[in-house]
Amino acid sequence: MALLQIAEPGQSPQPHQRRLAVGIDLGTTNSLVAAVRSGLSEPLADTAGALILPSAVRYHADRVEVGEAAKLAAPGDPLNTVLSVKRLMGRGLADVKQLGEQLPYRFVDGESHMPFIETVQGPKSPVEVSADILKELRHRAEAVLGGELVGAVITVPAYFDDAQRQATKDAARLAGLSVLRLLNEPTAAAVAYGLDQQAEGLVAIYDLGGGTFDISILRLTAGVFEVLATGGDSALGGDDFDHAIAGWIVEQAGLSADLDPGAQRTLLSEACAAKEALTTDTSVEVSHGAWSGLLTREAFAELIEPMVARSLKACRRAVRDAGIEIEEVEAVVLVGGSTRVPRVRQAVAELFAREPLSDIDPDQVVAIGAAIQADTLAGNKRGDGEELLLLDVIPLSLGLETMGGLMEKVIPRNTTIPVARAQEFTTYKDGQTAMMIHVLQGERELISDCRSLARFELRGIPPMVAGSAKIRVTFQVDADGLLSVAARELASGVEASVQVKPSYGLTDGEIARMLQDSFQHASDDKVARVLREQQVDAQRLLEAVEAALEVDGERLLEADERLAIEAQIQQLRELMASNDGLAIEQQTKRLTQVTDAFAARRLDATVKSALAGRSLNEIEE
Amino acid sequence: MGSPCHFALFELQPSFRLDLEQLAVRYRELARQVHPDRFADASERDQRLALEQSASLNEAYRVLKNAPQRARYLLALSGPELPLEVTVQDPGFLMQQMHWREELEDLQGSANVSGVATFKRRLKVAQDELNESFAVCWDDPLRREEAERLMRRMQFLDKLSHEVRQLEERLDD
Numbered sequence: 001m002a003l004l005q006i007a008e009p010g011q012s013p014q015p016h017q018r019r020l021a022v023g024i025d026l027g028t029t030n031s032l033v034a035a036v037r038s039g040l041s042e043p044l045a046d047t048a049g050a051l052i053l054p055s056a057v058r059y060h061a062d063r064v065e066v067g068e069a070a071k072l073a074a075p076g077d078p079l080n081t082v083l084s085v086k087r088l089m090g091r092g093l094a095d096v097k098q099l100g101e102q103l104p105y106r107f108v109d110g111e112s113h114m115p116f117i118e119t120v121q122g123p124k125s126p127v128e129v130s131a132d133i134l135k136e137l138r139h140r141a142e143a144v145l146g147g148e149l150v151g152a153v154i155t156v157p158a159y160f161d162d163a164q165r166q167a168t169k170d171a172a173r174l175a176g177l178s179v180l181r182l183l184n185e186p187t188a189a190a191v192a193y194g195l196d197q198q199a200e201g202l203v204a205i206y207d208l209g210g211g212t213f214d215i216s217i218l219r220l221t222a223g224v225f226e227v228l229a230t231g232g233d234s235a236l237g238g239d240d241f242d243h244a245i246a247g248w249i250v251e252q253a254g255l256s257a258d259l260d261p262g263a264q265r266t267l268l269s270e271a272c273a274a275k276e277a278l279t280t281d282t283s284v285e286v287s288h289g290a291w292s293g294l295l296t297r298e299a300f301a302e303l304i305e306p307m308v309a310r311s312l313k314a315c316r317r318a319v320r321d322a323g324i325e326i327e328e329v330e331a332v333v334l335v336g337g338s339t340r341v342p343r344v345r346q347a348v349a350e351l352f353a354r355e356p357l358s359d360i361d362p363d364q365v366v367a368i369g370a371a372i373q374a375d376t377l378a379g380n381k382r383g384d385g386e387e388l389l390l391l392d393v394i395p396l397s398l399g400l401e402t403m404g405g406l407m408e409k410v411i412p413r414n415t416t417i418p419v420a421r422a423q424e425f426t427t428y429k430d431g432q433t434a435m436m437i438h439v440l441q442g443e444r445e446l447i448s449d450c451r452s453l454a455r456f457e458l459r460g461i462p463p464m465v466a467g468s469a470k471i472r473v474t475f476q477v478d479a480d481g482l483l484s485v486a487a488r489e490l491a492s493g494v495e496a497s498v499q500v501k502p503s504y505g506l507t508d509g510e511i512a513r514m515l516q517d518s519f520q521h522a523s524d525d526k527v528a529r530v531l532r533e534q535q536v537d538a539q540r541l542l543e544a545v546e547a548a549l550e551v552d553g554e555r556l557l558e559a560d561e562r563l564a565i566e567a568q569i570q571q572l573r574e575l576m577a578s579n580d581g582l583a584i585e586q587q588t589k590r591l592t593q594v595t596d597a598f599a600a601r602r603l604d605a606t607v608k609s610a611l612a613g614r615s616l617n618e619i620e621e
Numbered sequence: 622m623g624s625p626c627h628f629a630l631f632e633l634q635p636s637f638r639l640d641l642e643q644l645a646v647r648y649r650e651l652a653r654q655v656h657p658d659r660f661a662d663a664s665e666r667d668q669r670l671a672l673e674q675s676a677s678l679n680e681a682y683r684v685l686k687n688a689p690q691r692a693r694y695l696l697a698l699s700g701p702e703l704p705l706e707v708t709v710q711d712p713g714f715l716m717q718q719m720h721w722r723e724e725l726e727d728l729q730g731s732a733n734v735s736g737v738a739t740f741k742r743r744l745k746v747a748q749d750e751l752n753e754s755f756a757v758c759w760d761d762p763l764r765r766e767e768a769e770r771l772m773r774r775m776q777f778l779d780k781l782s783h784e785v786r787q788l789e790e791r792l793d794d
Contacts, residue, residue, distance in 0.1 A: 377661040420676040479657040
């Protein structure tokens with residue numbers, strides 16, 4: 001498998017049995033898990049036959065309850081029952097206070113800036129709460145599919161920033177899931193539709209969920225899903241419709257807006273019920289305590305009009321960003337439970353001047369698409385026809401703080417990922433030996449209007465006259481949309497780099513503690529599994545390096561280089577027999593490092609021989 | 622380290638005239654081969670290589686499909702490094718620039734949406750003409766200086782169309 005499988009990427013040397021992989025839609029209100037079985041992608045049901053798992057987690061002193069029962073208990077036990085936790089992912093306490101008046105929790109400060117929720121089980125971070133939902137789905141999938149999962153594709157709103165994505169990945173890690181890919185929700189929906197209907201051309205995906213709104217414009221060509229632009233609002237969704245109705249009730253009934261947590265929950269459930277009733281009925285009788293009144297569909301449409309307008313504005317912007325005219329959009333797909341609201345459907349139909357599609361259940365379509373992608377990534381070939389390929393973009397510009405508190409964009413929004421881009425900066429004081437690198441995400445000029453992702457320092461710059469040091473900062477965004485940043489002073493070669501750990505993420509200490517907790521509570525012996533995985537990795541690498549040495553060692557390596565590689569191989573062989581997972585891991589890394597240059601040379605040689613005989617330009621860069 | 626130029630990645634000869642449809646087809650073929658999704662199962666190193674190769678491919682595609690960037694890249698390939706910002710010695714064009722900008726400001730002042738649409742169409746025509754002039758000029762190695770001047774004009778119009786987009790956004794508020 002391992003070293004330089006250039007010729008046939010993705011193809012395993014031996015046929016193997018089907019590998020179990022799932023797609024998970026981790027939603028604000030509801031979550032689902034789906035898998036491809038007998039060529040068909042479908043959501044998996046729990047033992048009672050329910051497909052949808054409400055994203056509700058209730059903490060008891062000695063156990064955790066997830067789903068419908070927890071949701072129903074929310075009004076009675078508001079402090080220990082967490083709903084819509086997705087809205088808190090990757091957010092700081094200050095952000096949460098903006099939503100604050102509506103959330104009936106007691107927040108406490110953690111080691112990091114995350115808003116921890118005080119429960120009978122102690123403080124819980126949003127990441128832990130999400131992990132509890134993911135665990136429930138993982139257990140369901142393993143029970144239905146009858147085996148251990150090799151991994152999962154987990155969907156995130158396209159408009160999630162780096163902090164929110166990282167938080168989602170951390171949650172999966174806590175839940176013991178290997179993340180094959182973080183996939184944008186509208187892209188997942190496009191996959192479900194595109195493959196189903198063999199669609200080609202320009203498609204808009206309008207995705208209004210419980211707490212987030214996304215719009216994506218894609219070009220579909222022979223199994224390639226190319227996102228041209230994406231936009232949205234990571235704090236706009238059906239929950240806001242509920243809050244609007246709740247506000248209306250408070251006003252109509254002449255209540256004080258200062259309700260206790262239990263009453264707030266009750267009010268919101270009543271509001272939600274009214275909203276759902278208005279999908280089929282033109283008016284609904286609403287009662288709260290002694291008060292009752294009539295809410296018409298028109299009055300409801302008026303209440304939510306500002307939010308609908310916000311979503312339409314984001315659509316127009318995405319169309320402009322895609323560099324197309326709105327008339328060119330050939331199909332509009334509705335995703336997310338909130339697109340059942342008649343006013344929303346009508347507004348979308350008017351904007352795009354065509355009837356939107358909702359043939360695939362808007363609640364299920366994201367999980368269905370994610371499962372198809374998971375199946376492909378796990379190496380299970382789709383039968384005939386072209387294999388699908390998703391080309392996604394970053395939703396928000398990435399940049400750095402420069403003089404005067406301004407944001408300098410390094411990668412603009414809607415750039416196709418993966419992407420790597422470098423920008424050069426210089427010192428502004430004579431003899432300056434350190435530089436603070438402040439990484440930001442957002443569209444605004446002032447850094448105070450952008451999200452701060454990370455800060456790190458490049459030290460050891462040789463003292464020079466102001467303006468003569470050359471500091472190259474490289475941004476790299478991987479296929480999950482996650483950023484890493486490296487800085488290097490070009491004259492001295494001084495380097496600093498970070499895997500961007502969002503300012504509002506968990507600290508490594510917190511993750512280590514949570515992982516430890518989950519190890520202790522897990523029944524299966526994870527440590528042994530980790531050791532086994534490391535042994536397998538090491539074995540793969542050894543085989544690959546030895547095969548590569550056999551073929552190209554003579555041709556591409558100097559004698560001393562070869563000796564150095566062989567010494568590391570010997571050491572790894574010796575460690576393999578031990579039970580020291582950490583030592584094996586480290587030695588595997590060392591062997592990888594020492595063979596890096598060799599791998600690069602082999603790649604060059606392969607590319608050259610592939611292109612041999614054609615006239616090509618090579619330039620020095 | 623030598624790395625293949627953007628054109629070579631697509632197995633093309635450096636040239637300004639480019640069939641964008643064909644470029645897109647080729648891009649999708651290449652992306653299929655190097656995208657990290659094809660290596661989800663591979664070693665960490667292969668995944669990293671896929672990430673790097675995909676990133677270079679995306680960068681090459683981004684530059685080649687955009688006319689002003691393609692022009693700039695061609696000039697950089699064949700000559701000394703070009704500074705990003707220079708004082709343009711192009712009085713005729715400077716005058717025209719001022720007219721464009723004044724018009725745009727008026728459109729903003731009057732919040733004239735259909736006026737913006739007309740402006741966009743005219744801008745597009747001007748861009749197409751400029752692209753054609755550059756293409757002709759680029760074929761003649763003796764006219765490099767003129768090619769550089771035309772490239773600057775292309776960059777300006779590109780910036781202007783970006784401003785039109787921002788204006789549309791403001792008018793949408």
